[in-house]
Amino acid sequence: MALLEVRDLVVSYGKIRAVKGxxxxxxxxxxxxxxxxxxAGKTTTLRTLSGLIxxxxxxxxxxxxxxxxVPAHKIVSLGMAHSPEGRRIFPRMTVEENLRLGAYSRRDKETDDDLRKVFDLFPxxxxxxxxxxxxFSGGEQQMLAMGRAMMSRPRLLLxxxxxMGLSPLMMKKIMSTVAxxxxxxxxxxxxEQNAQAALKLADVGYVLEVGKIVLSGTGPELLTSDEVRKAYLGED
Ligand SMILES: Nc1ncnc2c1ncn2[C@@H]1O[C@H](COP(=O)(O)OP(=O)(O)OP(=O)(O)O)[C@@H](O)[C@H]1O
Ligand SMILES: [Mg+2]
Incomplete structure (x- = not known):
């Protein structure tokens, strides 16, 4: 049994079918x-997994x-955390307050340890x-959003x-943090929109096109696939 198994998922916004099975x-x-x-339906898929839709x-x-x-807050306490598109941090709260919010679903008192881990990762x-x-700048807010998601000690991080919107250097840093x-x-x-960076890290990848999975394979397979190279890596 896989940690996450998604089967025949269909998600609609009114009459619009964003995810088509x-x-x-x-x-x-x-x-x-x-x-x-x-x-293509990527954000819709993540929002559905974490119980928001x-x-x-x-x-x-x-x-x-x-x-x-299952309601979204229970899904967090089951071990799934979501670092959303566009960061969605709380702008008036401090960095530390934002991070501590990420641990709200936990009952234990070890949040200080986790805060230290996030601070080690993102000084x-x-x-x-x-x-x-x-x-914070866009890239700094992105680190904060990831840090906040990590504060719930997720087994699965979305x-x-x-x-998005990061300099090449910052993007490298985020990708190496993911690793x-x-x-x-x-x-x-x-x-990721940045297919190259994502596929380099990925064990497995899926290509979504207008709500359907049109291709899947290991990261290296997709990186070298003609279809992916043409459509997503901008190669001829
Ligand atoms: N709240 C909404 N109401 C109606 N339609 C929506 C809503 N959110 C998304 N959609 C539509 O659903 C489809 C999938 O959107 P989604 O945000 O999942 O795409 P995405 O793959 O994350 O795209 P992007 O790479 O631009 O973030 C799009 O056609 C979008 O216009
Ligand atoms: Mg999206």
């Missing part, structure tokens, strides 16, 4: 990436538990822990375009 697995310990162009059809099983009617957050998060997280035992479902 997709199935995929995320095995424990893997980095799985979803790539696809604008509007209800699917019209299909099933989601996380560590053997059926999720489709800029430690240096500026008392600053309002809204004063990352929605963590490299470090996996090495530390976190399973990751990564959504």
């Amino acid at each position: 997709i199935s995929f697995d995320v095995e424990e310990g893997q980095i799985v990436c979803l790539i696809g162009t604008n509007g 209800r699917p019209a059809k299909g099933s989601i099983s996380f560590d053997g538990t059926a999720l489709t009617s 800029v957050l430690a240096e500026r822990r008392s600053q309002p998060a809204g004063t 990352l929605d375009e963590p490299s 470090d997280l996996r090495a530390g035992g976190t399973t990751i479902l990564l959504v």
Whole structure:
């Protein structure tokens, strides 16, 4: 049994079908990436997994538990965390307050340890822990959003375009952090427009096109596939 099993998932916004019956697995310990162009349904898929949208059809099983009617906050306490598209940090709260919110679902008192781990990973957050998060740059807010998701000690971390709007250097840093997280035992479902960077890290990748999975394979397979190279890597 995979940690996450998605079967025949259909998600609609009113009459618009954004996800049209997709199935995929995320095995424990893997980095799985979803790539696809604008509007393909990547964010919709992640929002459905974390309970923010209800699917019209299909099933989601996380560590053997059926999720489709479990509320979002319970899904967090089951071990799934979501670093959303566009960061969605709380701008008036400080960096540290934002991070501590990420641990709200936990009952144990070890959040200080986790805060230290996040600060080790992203020293800029430690240096500026008392600053309002809204004063951070885009890349810094992205680190904060990832750090906040990590504070719940997720088994599965959903990352929605963590490299969006980042400089090449910052993007490298985020991607190497994703690899470090996996090495530390976190399973990751990564959504990226930057197909090259994502597929280099991924154990398995799925290509979404207008709500359907049109291609899947290992990271190296997709990186060298003609279709992916033409459509997503801008090669002739
Ligand atoms: N709240 C909404 N109401 C109506 N339609 C929506 C809503 N959110 C998304 N959609 C539509 O659903 C489809 C999938 O959108 P989604 O945000 O999942 O795409 P995406 O793959 O994440 O794209 P991007 O790479 O641009 O972030 C699009 O056609 C979009 O216009
Ligand atoms: Mg999106």
